[in-house]
Amino acid sequence: MASPRPRSGRIIAVWCPDWPAVAAAAQAKLPPTRPVAVLFGNRVVACSATARAEGVRRGLRRREAQSRCPELFLAQADPDQDARLFEPVFAAVDAEVPGVEVLRPGLLVLGARGAARYFGSEAAAAERLIDAVATVGAEAQVGIADELSTAVIAARRSAIVPENGGAGFLAPLPITELAVEPSMATSARVELVDLLHRLGLRRVGDFAALTPGEVASRFGADAVLAHRCALAKPERPPSVRPPSRELTVDYRCDPPIDRVDAAAFAGRTLATRLHAVLAAEGLACTRLSIFAETEAGEEFSRIWRCARPLTPDDTMDRVRWQLDGWLTRRDGRPTAPITLLRLVPVEVVAAGALQLGLWGGEGAEDERARRALVRVQGLLGGEAVRIGVLSGGRGPGERITMVALGGELVPESDPGLPWPGRLPEPAPSVLLPHRPPVRLCAEDGTTIRITERAVFSARPARLRWGSKEWSLTGWAGPWPVDERWWVPDASAGFTARAQVQLDAEPAMVRALLLFYHAETWHAEGLYD
Structure with a gap:
């Protein structure tokens, strides 16, 4: 008979529920009864238990979350803050049992063997760790299992999985459990779980019943890792050699x-x-x-x-x-x-x-x-080097959020929203932040305006920029900017955008993005 595969020891997972929301509330010094939600890209990524009781859920947009819970406190996702405030929790657990490892702020793992021997049993060790976290003002749930991923899932249910019982524990759980923990799954795991659900594999056990060959040939590499998790097997083999x-x-x-x-x-x-x-x-x-x-x-x-x-x-x-x-x-x-x-x-x-x-x-x-x-950055400061992140908006400048190199790539607005009046593709290759004024003229030299029907007042024929003037070979638009229509501010003026093609030499810029505001045309961008 084949010998059983060696095990690296059982694992304890210590999970602090809703840690981003807990950290945001602690930073703002809010009472425990105040509902809290954390946003990323204008969508809820974490919320407190009191917020969930009011109907707030992950994935909701800001407005929908606020409509369900008007007193909801909203905070932007801040991983640095989450990690900083989690350090006392780590120190408290590490003081009880050495050898603690961090998966992410809010989730710790450690070996169960030594803790169980020292405290008398795995259940006693779990209680001691929960008490240790409570001493620093946080709540925790503990899960114990043979494998890392199984222990993390067990922590969400405060469960101690018997030895060699991981597959049986996971089998009746919803298939979504394979994607619920971000530190244990790739970004494509949510799409995989959605696909499995649509195929009729509603439970983890249904997915585990497939053979590894069927999974690899049909779903790809990430599905193989998810399948090993469903079978309560290690996500990767142990390291064959110690690091040099x-x-x-x-x-x-x-x-x-x-x-x-x-x-x-x-x-x-x-x-x-x-x-x-x-x-x-x-x-x-x-x-x-x-x-x-x-x-x-x-x-x-x-x-x-x-x-x-x-x-x-x-x-x-x-x-x-x-x-x-x-x-x-x-x-x-x-x-x-x-x-x-x-x-x-x-x-x-x-x-x-x-x-x-x-x-x-x-x-x-x-x-x-x-x-x-x-x-x-080290010479000039953290804000000296910035990179662009795709954001939501109607104009080309609004669709880019500049973030310091190494910072969290968080857009100011959700790029997935409809954004009525958004400039159609392609976007200009160069933006002119100061928007120099230009004149868009008809054949008789009169300045073209945008009428109340959002059309040109005459057929565009020429463009004047400073002392230079070009004939037009084509144009597109205008596209009214449909925003803040509810604000009774007459000084805001009507705004629109248009694209024009110039009859210029090949070496010169031959296409422009124009911005119309307060009956004046401006050059907003250049096209290659």
Whole structure:
């Protein structure tokens, strides 16, 4: 008879429900009875229990959530704040049982064997950890199982799964459980679960009944990982070799660091160096230890665990969150500036496990560019380097939200909303922020205006920009800007946009985006 496969030990998951909403309420110093919702891209991504009692759910738009609960307190998603306020919870659990690892702010995992032996049983260990979290003013639920993903799902039900009973525990659960925890699934997992539900696989057990070959051939790589989760098997095989000491990267802080922004810049540099070392060895990191030492000889360390191999951006985020938590917490913060930062890969896998997109992966040139930009940030400040994020809006300028490099890519408005009057594609390649005035003229030289019917007052024929004038070979529009129609402000004026093509030389700009406001035309953008 074949011997059973070796197990790495049972796992305890400590889950603080609705942590983003809890952190937002704590930051705003709200009473526990106040409903709270956290928004990302104008949609609810987390809410408190009191908000759910009023009908607020994840995925609702802001207006719908407010209509269901008028007294709802709204906050924007802030991962840095979540991590900073979660540090006392981590410290409380780590004081009871060493070897705690962070999956994300709000979710911890640790080995169950030592805790069960020390406290007498797994149930006693779970109660002790819940009490430890309560001492810092937070609520927690604990789940225990053989595998990481099963323990995380069990924590949402405060369940202790018997040994070798993970598959039976998962089988009757809704298929949506495979995508409910963001730290355990890719962004495509929600679409996979929706597809499985439409195919009639409504329970985890229904999906587990398929063979691995059927899953791989029909649904793809992420579905194979989800299938292993449904079978209560490890999402990935254990590391076959311990990481080499040569993979460790250090950063000597000169001058010593005592500010969060300076620590974040150093952390970005360190993360970039770590992934350069890992890439040279053909490896990717799945468990990362962050270590700091101060001038006073104090040492701080935390282990972050990730269900998927860390990307450079993932590592940067975790280093920034951890340093922010250490430097800003009330109790146990460093008494002297930080002089040494160190990243240690605790567990590594083959780089093939880190599947980057065909065109979206970062090559050597991308890495060099990122290092250069991070250095510019270190010299000129965090806001000196910005990148664009697709946002919602009607004009081309409104559809771009500029975010500091390394920050959370959060748009100001949801790009998925209808946005009546939005400029049709293609967007201009160059925007003119100052919108210089121009004249759009008819054949007789009279200035063209937009009538109350939202049409040109005459046929466009010529465009004058300063001392230059061109004939038009074509145009499109006008498109009225349908916004804020309910505001009784006569000074706001009617606005519209139009595209015109100039009879210009090939080397010159031959197409413009025009903006009409207060009976005046402006050049808003240039087309290639």
